[in-house]
Structures are given as C-alpha cells and as structure tokens.
Amino acid sequence: MRWFRKIVIAASAVIAVVGSFIGSGAAGGTPIQDAAGGALSASSTAIAPGGPAFGIWSVIYVGLIAFAVWQFLPRRADQARHDRLAVPATLSLLLNAAWILSVQFGFLWASEPIIVALLGVLVWAFVVLRRTRPSGIVEAIVTDGTFGLYLGWVCVATAANTAAVLTAAGFRGFGLGQDVWGVGVALVAGLxxxxxxxxxxxxxxxxxxxxxxxxxxxxxxxDGPLVSVPTAVAAIVAAGAAVVVTLVVRARAGWSAARAAGAARVS
Structure with a gap:
C-alpha cells in the first residue's frame, strides 16, 4: 500500500510540473498572467502581486519534486507521517494542475472553487505536519519547508484569484473603491x-x-498602471506583522523548550 501511495504522489507531482510548464507559456500556451483576458495580471486588481512574485513557484515545484523523490528513500522514522500526508499532498498537486488548466482554457469562474479547495487541503497538510515531528533537518526542509511555502503563497494567490474572478464578473465593490478593498484584503491576508x-x-x-x-x-x-498607495502600505504592514509574529512565536517556543530541557536535567 505504501508503494502505491508513493507512486501516486510521484505521478501527481509530474502532472503538477507539466501543468506549470504549460502555464508558464513555455509549451506555446499563454502565460497565466495573460490568460483569461489578463484577469490575473499585475494590474488587474488592487491585490494582484507583481509578476516577479510568481517566481516562488519555481522554488515550490523544486521542493515538491524533492518531496516526491524523498519518500522513495529507505527510511523508517517518518513513514507514518508521510502516510498521513499522502492524501492532502496528492490532492494539492492535482488541484494545482487543475487550477492552471482552468485559467488556460478561459474558465476563470472554475478557478475559484479549485483554488479554495487547494487552500483547504494545504491547511490539512499543515495540520498533519504540525502534529508530527520531522525525523531530521532534511525531512524538515523537504517536507515541512515545501508545504509551508506552498501554503503561504496560496493564501496570497487565493486572495488575488478571488479579486480577479469578482472583477471579471462585474463586481465593483459596492462603490467603496479599490483603495478600501485593497487595504481590507491585504490586512485580512496579514491576519x-x-x-x-x-x-x-x-x-x-x-x-x-x-x-x-x-x-x-x-x-x-x-509602480505600475494600477497605483494604490494605501494598499501598498497595508500590504507592507500585513507582511511585517506575519513575519514578526512568526519570529516571536518561534522564539517563545524555543525558550519554552530550553526551560523544559533545563528542568529535566535538574530533576
């Protein structure tokens, strides 16, 4: 059963990578930012990230390929962990490819439930990884690091995709204006x-x-055709808050572990 699980994950990783190749336009198709009438371009909505931001996908895909290979190596300590991660990992890879294809074929409306489902399964994967410990530093980087990057980026991508779908559907924000919506969505992403x-x-x-x-x-x-200084400031504040809170929580967890280790030695 484990070999079947490993093969399915590896095949799903190949599908996701092929999908990314198509989505980049390298196979002769339309790059994602230009597909669906440019609905996902950097100037489509106030919450759309600049084009270079999508370069993080290269890092994520390398990590996903490394994860697919890593699971085939002879190990024992993290087998049960990978068993629990198998379903959300596989679903995330297939949903990733499905999202790319939905946009490439102009079905922008279909991309929204797909990316929301992708976010959901990545939260599932994150919970699995949080409840189990990596077997070592390589496992932590290949598995926890990859799916952590995946989750964080898809949080932003979901916000941008939702804004693009609503805008393409004719939603005008109840007359509140792009600055208000941009600030609000950026702060929600930070939260x-x-x-x-x-x-x-x-x-x-x-x-x-x-x-x-x-x-x-x-x-x-x-810097672009859709300027919104309030949204830019809110995005910087939100990014800073997420990073600072992460560092504080991590430091407190480290201090707690150190105190517990010290108490154990004393006793």
Whole structure:
C-alpha cells in the first residue's frame, strides 16, 4: 500500500510540473498572467502581486519534486507521517494542475472553487505536519519547508484569484473603491499569516512566502498602471506583522523548550 501511495504522489507531482510548464507559456500556451483576458495580471486588481512574485513557484515545484523523490528513500522514522500526508499532498498537486488548466482554457469562474479547495487541503497538510515531528533537518526542509511555502503563497494567490474572478464578473465593490478593498484584503491576508504563525508554532516557511507575496503586492501598487498607495502600505504592514509574529512565536517556543530541557536535567 505504501508503494502505491508513493507512486501516486510521484505521478501527481509530474502532472503538477507539466501543468506549470504549460502555464508558464513555455509549451506555446499563454502565460497565466495573460490568460483569461489578463484577469490575473499585475494590474488587474488592487491585490494582484507583481509578476516577479510568481517566481516562488519555481522554488515550490523544486521542493515538491524533492518531496516526491524523498519518500522513495529507505527510511523508517517518518513513514507514518508521510502516510498521513499522502492524501492532502496528492490532492494539492492535482488541484494545482487543475487550477492552471482552468485559467488556460478561459474558465476563470472554475478557478475559484479549485483554488479554495487547494487552500483547504494545504491547511490539512499543515495540520498533519504540525502534529508530527520531522525525523531530521532534511525531512524538515523537504517536507515541512515545501508545504509551508506552498501554503503561504496560496493564501496570497487565493486572495488575488478571488479579486480577479469578482472583477471579471462585474463586481465593483459596492462603490467603496479599490483603495478600501485593497487595504481590507491585504490586512485580512496579514491576519491569516498571524493565525498560521500562532497555530504553526512559528513555522518560518509560510511566513516567508506570504510575506513575499504581500511585498510584491506593495511593489505592484507603487509602480505600475494600477497605483494604490494605501494598499501598498497595508500590504507592507500585513507582511511585517506575519513575519514578526512568526519570529516571536518561534522564539517563545524555543525558550519554552530550553526551560523544559533545563528542568529535566535538574530533576
């Protein structure tokens, strides 16, 4: 059964990578930012990140391939952990490819439930990883680091995708204006980052990717066809809050562990 699980994950990783290749436009298709009438371009909505932000996908895909290979190596300590992670990991890879294809074929409306489902399964994966400990530093980087980056970035991508879908559907924000909505969504994304930091006990990788995405939202709002200084400021504040809270929670967890170890030695 474990070999079947490993093969399914590996096949899903291949599908996701092929999907990313198509989505980049390298296979002759339309790059994601230009697909669906440019609905996901850096100037489509106030919460859309700048184009270079999507470079983080390269890091995530390398991590996912490493994870697919890692699970085939002979180990014992983390087998049960990978068994529990198998379903959400596989679903995340398939949903990733499905999202790319939905946008490539112009079904922007379908991309929204897909990316929301992707966010949900990544939260599931994050909970699994939080409740179990990595077997070593390589496992922590390959598995926890990869899925942490994945989760943090998809938090930002979900916000941007939702804004794009609503805008394409004709939603005009009840007349509140792009600045109000941009600030509100950026702050919500920052709050999500804070909650992930607390719930994840200071895991670094989600904060890194979420902060990266919000930073590029700020760049796009300060330099481009869709300028919104309030949104840029809110995005910077949100990114900073997520990173700072992560570091504080991580430091407190380290101090608690050190005190517990010291007490154990004394007793």
């Amino acid at each position: 999500v980052g804070v909650l992930v930091a607390i719930g994840g006990r200071g895991r670094l990788s989600p904060a890194v990717s979420l902060g990266w995405g919000l930073a590029w939202v700020a760049v796009a709002r300060l």
